[in-house]
Amino acid sequence: xxxxxxxxxxxxxxxxxxxxxKPGELDEWRQRDPITILKDRMIANGQLDEVEFAELxxxxxxxxxxxxxxxxxxxxxxxxxxxxxxxYEG
Numbered sequence: 066x067x068x069x070x071x072x073x074x075x076x077x078x079x080x081x082x083x084x085x086x087k088p089g090e091l092d093e094w095r096q097r098d099p100i101t102i103l104k105d106r107m108i109a110n111g112q113l114d115e116v117e118f119a120e121l122x123x124x125x126x127x128x129x130x131x132x133x134x135x136x137x138x139x140x141x142x143x144x145x146x147x148x149x150x151x152x153y154e155g
Contacts (some may be wrong), residue, residue, distance in 0.1 A: 074091065104118050
């Protein structure tokens with residue numbers, strides 16, 4: 066079993082400034098960011114440097130952007146596909 070706790074750094078929408086957060090809450094969660102923690106550990110261990118990290122981050126962002134563009138250009142699935150692969154029986 067893998068338990069993954071996440072935190073939304075932004076509000077619920079573009080206009081949500083998240084006034085419901087306690088002061089300092091966002092900063093506390095940013096310090097717990099697993100990507101930053103892994104990056105810092107790998108740099109400390111000599112497995113990665115800042116340039117390599119920037120290249121990896123850019124490659125990941127490009128992959129996401131490409132996937133979104135591909136999805137936007139795909140036709141909508143037929144209506145009868147709405148319930149396909151929703152339930153597992155067997």
